[in-house]
Every structure is written in C-alpha cells, then in structure tokens.
Amino acid sequence: MRKLSGIFLVGLCVGAIGAVAVTIGHGAVQAPQAIAVTPVVTTMSESASPSPEPTPTPTPTPTPKETPKSEPPAVDAAELDRLVGSGEVSAVVFDRQLGKTTVSLHADRGYTSASLVKLLIALAVLERGGPVADVQRMLSRSDDDLASRFWSAYGGPAIVTGWAKRIGLTGTRAPADPGRWGDTRITAKDVVKIYQYVLAHGPAAIMAALRAATERGSDGFRQYFGIPDAAGGRAWAVKQGWSCCRPTRMLHTSGVVGDYIVVVLSEHPASVDYATASKRVTAVVSALLG
Structure with missing residues (x-):
C-alpha cells in the first residue's frame, strides 16, 4: 500500500x-x-x-451428473423356468454397451432352430450377391418358401457348418436330414453370437429386415409374441421361430431391444397350443426386460 x-x-x-x-x-x-x-x-x-462493494464472483456452474444406465432387473432362474410350465426355456441377455452377458439361463441347451436358421441363410445369400429384397422378405415375413429355395441354391447344410465355424458357434449343428433346414440345432449362446456378428460385420439389409418384421408371418402365424409384445414401446428388431410337432412345439424369440441382444428359446409339449406357449414366452421376456 x-x-x-x-x-x-x-x-x-x-x-x-x-x-x-x-x-x-x-x-x-x-x-x-x-x-x-x-x-x-x-x-x-x-x-x-x-x-x-466487493465485485460479485459468479457462482460456479455445477458439472451435470451422468444419468445411471438402467439395467434389466435381476432375474430368478427358477422363476423363468416356472413361467414355461412343463416346457423348457433358455435365455441370454447381452448388454452391448457394457460388452457383457447380464443374464444367462441354460445358455448351452440345444433346440431345434425353426426359422432362426434363416439368419445364417441370409448371411450366406447376401455374401454371394443374392437378391436383397427376397432375403429381407424371408426374414421380415419369415417366408419358408424363400428359405427353402435359398437353402437348395446356396449350399444346404454347408451354410450351417461354414458359418458356425466362421462365427465360432460351438453348439450349432446342421440338420440330420439335409433337406430340413428348420431342424438345425442351436443354443441361446450361439444365437447371441450370430447377432453380434450381424451387428458388427453383416449387411445392413439384415437388421433393416428385422426392424420391419410384420405382425404375421407368410403362413399367417402371429409373430409378435415375446420381444415385440414385451418391449413396452422400446425399439426392437426381431427374428422369431416356431415349429411343431416333432415331437414337441418350438417357440423362439430373438433380437435387439435398445442396447440389449435378447434371446429366448423354448420347447413345449405338443399338448400346449401356440397361443398358450406364446403368452409364456412373452412373460419370460417381460421378466428379462422389466
């Protein structure tokens, strides 16, 4: 001074x-x-x-806190088993942001694939420059006639064995009867791997077709059970599967819901009709997503 x-x-x-x-x-x-x-x-x-008077000092602006990412609720395995009654169920949920599986129930149990094998057929056809519009119709409407045509023209069982090796599917097997593509054997863990591959390396046409899945398949079957019915307004992309009865009834829902890959495979006695089985699968997905 x-x-x-x-x-x-x-x-x-x-x-x-x-x-x-x-x-x-x-x-x-x-x-x-x-x-x-x-x-x-x-x-x-x-x-x-x-x-x-002292010059006022601006109040520091608080740093906004990140909103915690919401995760699916904890799932009781016994409760999921109970939801399918006398049937069997496998479920896997994979968090794409965290890069890890958050739910795994009977992930290695084998099932008849029904139409889920169409994901591998689509990869085989599009890689070789096949008709994109027909592949998308096969997926979005679950068109069996197109699947049979592609199966015959693009290698049959070799589609399954080749892509299983390429993607690293350890529980996937070609059908014993080479003409029955729907009898391919799959596991929930392997189906998640297929989606991971499609999302990272597959043609964009595949996911576009799954986002455009119609409420009814080409055979008239309502295919919005499971993920679509349980998504609660969340965006989804799905490939569904159903078959009966050799000797049991298969009903599968698989796809992407927000940040999650969700796969639920189920097998029911032939005495359980599709309407009942569909409600049970939807209940399982609801429990997974919360």
Missing part, C-alpha cells in the same frame, strides 16, 4: 489519517483468485466515502 499524507492544522492537534479500504474478491472453489487492493484517501475537506 502507498503512504498517506497527514494534514496538521495550527493550534489543533488534529491529524487526519487516510483510511485504506481493502476489498478481497472471493475465488471460485476450484481456482482461488488473486487479492485486489484498492487504496482510498480521505482529507478534512472531503466527506467520508463509503467503501466500494
């Missing part, structure tokens, strides 16, 4: 002393500010001036 001058009057022992007002600014929490000093001189001929 600089010195202040004293002013003395004759006969009086009165000294006028300059007052110094010091204003200190408050720094933000993260980075303290330098102290600012403002000198003020007062004489007898001046009236006292108020000290200057």
Whole structure:
C-alpha cells in the first residue's frame, strides 16, 4: 500500500489519517483468485466515502451428473423356468454397451432352430450377391418358401457348418436330414453370437429386415409374441421361430431391444397350443426386460 499524507492544522492537534479500504474478491472453489487492493484517501475537506462493494464472483456452474444406465432387473432362474410350465426355456441377455452377458439361463441347451436358421441363410445369400429384397422378405415375413429355395441354391447344410465355424458357434449343428433346414440345432449362446456378428460385420439389409418384421408371418402365424409384445414401446428388431410337432412345439424369440441382444428359446409339449406357449414366452421376456 502507498503512504498517506497527514494534514496538521495550527493550534489543533488534529491529524487526519487516510483510511485504506481493502476489498478481497472471493475465488471460485476450484481456482482461488488473486487479492485486489484498492487504496482510498480521505482529507478534512472531503466527506467520508463509503467503501466500494466487493465485485460479485459468479457462482460456479455445477458439472451435470451422468444419468445411471438402467439395467434389466435381476432375474430368478427358477422363476423363468416356472413361467414355461412343463416346457423348457433358455435365455441370454447381452448388454452391448457394457460388452457383457447380464443374464444367462441354460445358455448351452440345444433346440431345434425353426426359422432362426434363416439368419445364417441370409448371411450366406447376401455374401454371394443374392437378391436383397427376397432375403429381407424371408426374414421380415419369415417366408419358408424363400428359405427353402435359398437353402437348395446356396449350399444346404454347408451354410450351417461354414458359418458356425466362421462365427465360432460351438453348439450349432446342421440338420440330420439335409433337406430340413428348420431342424438345425442351436443354443441361446450361439444365437447371441450370430447377432453380434450381424451387428458388427453383416449387411445392413439384415437388421433393416428385422426392424420391419410384420405382425404375421407368410403362413399367417402371429409373430409378435415375446420381444415385440414385451418391449413396452422400446425399439426392437426381431427374428422369431416356431415349429411343431416333432415331437414337441418350438417357440423362439430373438433380437435387439435398445442396447440389449435378447434371446429366448423354448420347447413345449405338443399338448400346449401356440397361443398358450406364446403368452409364456412373452412373460419370460417381460421378466428379462422389466
């Protein structure tokens, strides 16, 4: 601070002393500010001036907190088994953001694929430059006639064995009867791997067709059971499968719901009709998604 001058009057022992007002600014929490000093001189001929008010320091804007990612609820394996009654069920949920499986129930149990093998048929046909529109119709409407035509023209059982090796499917087997593509053997864990491959490397036409799945397949069967009925407004892309009765009834739902790959495979006694089995599979998916 600089010195202040004293002013003395004759006969009086009165000294006028300059007052110094010091204003200190408050720094933000993260980075303290330098102290600012403002000198003020007062004489007898001046009236006292108020000290200057501190300059307000802006309040730091809070850093917004990230909203925690919602995850599917914890699932009781016994409860999922109970939901299919006398049938069998396998379920796998894979979180694409976390890169890990969050639900795995009987993931290695084998089932007859029904129409889920059409995912492999689509990969085989499109890789060799086959008709995109027909492949998409085969997937979105689950068209069996197109699947049979492609199966014969693009390698039959070799489609399954070749793509199983390429993707790393450990529980997938070509059908014993080479003419029956729907009898291909699959597991829930392998179906998740197929989706991972399609999402990362497959032609975009495949996922576009799964997002456009129609409510009824080409045979009139209602294929919105499972994921579509349980998604609750969330965006989905699905490939469904159904078959009967050699000797049991198969009903599968698979696809992508938001950030999750969801696969539910189920097998029911032939005495359980499709309507009942469909409701049971939807209940399983509802339990998985919450």
